[in-house]
Amino acid sequence: MEELSTNLIQWYPGHIAKARRQLQEQLKQVDLVLEVLDARIPLASRHSELLQLIGDRPRLVILNRSDMIPAGFLRRWVTWFESHNEQIFPTNSQDGEGVKAVLKAAHQGGIKVNERRVKRGMRPRSVRVAVVGFPNVGKSALINRMVGKRVVASAAKPGVTRQLRWVRIGEDIDLLDSPGILPPRIDDQIAAARLAICDDIGQAAYVASRVALVAYEILSPLVPKRLNERFGVEVGSLTGESWLEAVAEKKYQGNIERAADHLLLDFRKGQLGRISLETPAMAPPAAFDAQIEEPLSRQDSVLEHEAESLDLS
Ligand SMILES: Nc1nc2c(ncn2[C@@H]2O[C@H](COP(=O)(O)OP(=O)(O)OP(=O)(O)O)[C@@H](O)[C@H]2O)c(=O)[nH]1
Numbered sequence: 001m002e003e004l005s006t007n008l009i010q011w012y013p014g015h016i017a018k019a020r021r022q023l024q025e026q027l028k029q030v031d032l033v034l035e036v037l038d039a040r041i042p043l044a045s046r047h048s049e050l051l052q053l054i055g056d057r058p059r060l061v062i063l064n065r066s067d068m069i070p071a072g073f074l075r076r077w078v079t080w081f082e083s084h085n086e087q088i089f090p091t092n093s094q095d096g097e098g099v100k101a102v103l104k105a106a107h108q109g110g111i112k113v114n115e116r117r118v119k120r121g122m123r124p125r126s127v128r129v130a131v132v133g134f135p136n137v138g139k140s141a142l143i144n145r146m147v148g149k150r151v152v153a154s155a156a157k158p159g160v161t162r163q164l165r166w167v168r169i170g171e172d173i174d175l176l177d178s179p180g181i182l183p184p185r186i187d188d189q190i191a192a193a194r195l196a197i198c199d200d201i202g203q204a205a206y207v208a209s210r211v212a213l214v215a216y217e218i219l220s221p222l223v224p225k226r227l228n229e230r231f232g233v234e235v236g237s238l239t240g241e242s243w244l245e246a247v248a249e250k251k252y253q254g255n256i257e258r259a260a261d262h263l264l265l266d267f268r269k270g271q272l273g274r275i276s277l278e279t280p281a282m283a284p285p286a287a288f289d290a291q292i293e294e295p296l297s298r299q300d301s302v303l304e305h306e307a308e309s310l311d312l313s
Pocket residue numbers: 064065066067068091092093094095134135136137138139140141142153154155156157158159160161162178179180181
């Protein structure tokens with residue numbers, strides 16, 4: 001693995017600090033939170049800052065981009081979250097798969113809120129649901145799918161949503177779209193690299209070639225054939241540096257950053273197949289429940305990815 005001696009991610013834009021303060025304020029009146037995670041990196045895309053903001057409000061965990069990882073990994077994550085008593089909803093907010101179940105759970109949340117209100121002699125009102133998470137994990141896409149039409153901007157780059165915005169679904173749900181929230185600093189540099197690989201942090205935060213080296217370390221044993229095909233440079237026993245240099249020579253007049261961008265873009269677009277960058281076995285020990293976990297050996301992981309990535313060819 002590349003020596004990550006200096007911080008890979010050095011970035012905390014002003015608009016995120018502001019969004020964080022505003023979100024904290026709005027959350028006071030929210031009944032239910034949808035915490036959106038990136039299914040490729042459920043651990044790195046969850047952060048304690050955001051969990052603190054959510055506090056003890058009822059929360060559903062949305063494992064979005066579930067279409068981007070092999071089915072076996074998805075099942076494992078669902079079991080893992082359930083075993084930690086989390087309500088987990090795998091979704092594909094691009095085509096809408098799994099979104100009905102989220103809507104149903106939000107409706108049920110609304111019914112409970114109103115039962116409590118009526119008991120206290122208050123009038124029923126719509127349920128307030130906030131959608132929160134890292135940048136670019138698909139929060140706005142999820143909202144559009146829940147509403148059934150494009151009501152908020154959603155695009156393939158981090159930092160699209162800049163302001164909090166309430167939208168209403170039918171009579172009984174109000175949804176809050178929020179800008180992606182980063183923690184002020186990320187100490188775990190490997191987690192930071194995974195976030196960057198998945199495009200869940202702005203490009204301004206890192207140098208593509210450094211992140212691409214980490215991506216190469218992870219991807220070259222998992223999908224060597226796919227990399228050979230796409231880039232025309234045999235992975236073989238090449239180090240990340242020499243592979244990127246060879247790709248740069250071949251395709252980009254020696255420009256390493258462009259070669260790096262190409263590798264990252266291929267991964268992000270799913271061109272390399274369905275690939276999970278994390279498994280439950282990587283969860284820190286505190287969050288790790290030995291009974292439910294069957295650790296995934298590296299070899300299993302490679303075989304499973306190789307087999308499932310063929311589906312996409
Ligand atoms: N394959 C796949 N793509 C998705 C999914 N959900 C969202 N996307 C795509 O991911 C990109 C980012 O989606 P957004 O909805 O803008 O993400 P966001 O979390 O609102 O991002 P910010 O507003 O920047 O924080 C878009 O191109 C979506 O079409 C999904 O489940 N699967």
